[in-house]
Amino acid sequence: MRCILLGSGTSTGVPEVGCHCRICRSQDRHDKRTRISLLVITDSGKRVLIDCSPDFRRQALSADIDSLNAILITHEHYDHVGGLDDVRTISWLRDLPVYGEEKVLASIRERLHYVFRKNPYPGTPRLTLHSVEPGVPFQIDGLTVEPIRVMHGTLPILGYRIGDMAFLTDVKTIAEEDLKKLEGVRLLFINGLRFRKEHPSHQTIEQAVEMSARLDNPETVLIHLSHHAPLHEELLTLLPSHIHPGYDGLEAVIEN
Template sequence: MIITLLGTGDSPGTPVINCHCRTCEDARRKGWERKRFSVMVQNNGKTVLIDTSPDLRRQLLDCKVEKVDAVIWTHCHFDHFGGFGEFYRVQNNVRVYSTPQIHDDIGYFMKFMSYKPIEVDAFESFNVGGVDFTLLPVNHPPVSAVGVKVEWKGYKVVISGDTNARIPESTLREMQNPDLFIVEALAPAGKFRKHMNAREAMELGKRLNAGKIVLTHLGHFYPPHHIAVKSYPVGEDYQSFSFGEGRLDEFIGD
């Protein structure tokens, strides 16, 4: 099983249009960026996307992905579903898993698109390509939102989804002891109604006894990546994690 961070940015991405802060200028000058959030899970020749970033066309082309077998939506904010239209005239009837509420929230915007919505209740596991997925309620007011638990051959990966630190105890129990915790952390510090900062995300990872913590959904509030990575376990676009043979390997794709 391979898990790839297709995009590690927040809703505007980095660099932000018309922003000339230190981080955005460094990104422009050195040619790096943080595309909008999406995570790709691949196993047994199957590809599952957790959220469909507005940057999805570029992400799939860069990763040489020609077919998507299933999608999971975590909530109805545009930076998490807006790229689904990139399948238009490319692929029809893609299976899309989410809770009934999230399907209702997003369905209005997808009327032009032919896809197969599959409603799944929270805490109810489903299998795609030999991998088990479970949707876990989180706290991202005012919308309904979920994180995702991914399990394969004894490995456990938890993706927090967009959430603040006030996650239900029933979800925290399901999240315990992940080998890899991919967790949103909008900024190094600050108080946010809908999101976590880096300190809160790291504390949550320690509470869950995570084997490895990777921060994602990162805003331009962090210093440039080459500096931020010295202080925080910040993720990077196209960073991948390979599971198998009793080990977890990490690499950066092209």
């Protein structure tokens, strides 16, 4: 299974509009972060997108995405769903399934009302919405996906486990019984907003390292990084060898 991190940044991206801090002024491409999204390509060639950020068009062009089999949505915040209209050019001739909790799907129906009305606006994406529940695995073309409950501050959202890979974005806490559902994961994508300073709804990088340790230290990629996180080159010197700072375009492969 091949995983391509299309976007590695938090809701404002990096650099932030109007900011001139040293992170935002960095010329290292690893420090230039679009909003979060992951493309999973299975051994059989199925393509599953996790979250569809407002930067999807740019990300899709960079990664040469010309088809998708499904989209998984973690929650309804704009930086995770704002690119759904941009899948129209690869889904206006066939249905594209979108999976998420019912409250998330309701938000999508409201935002993209012109897609879901009785007579959709011509040329809009043909999205079919499918409700999922935490802890209840489902199938996408023979691929098993397990939604995992995590807490984004006080907001319940979903992480996803696909085989030995797990994707947890915007997580602040996770219940012990849900953490057990991640046992045996070999590749973990997990948010770390900034290095140490507490945030009400996101883990710090230090807390992400601790959570990785609770899962027996799988290969771990930090995502949803902000301009308050250290520079990429600095993170390389601060992190354990199995923890990797995510960046746009990072690829990871899980061998069978």
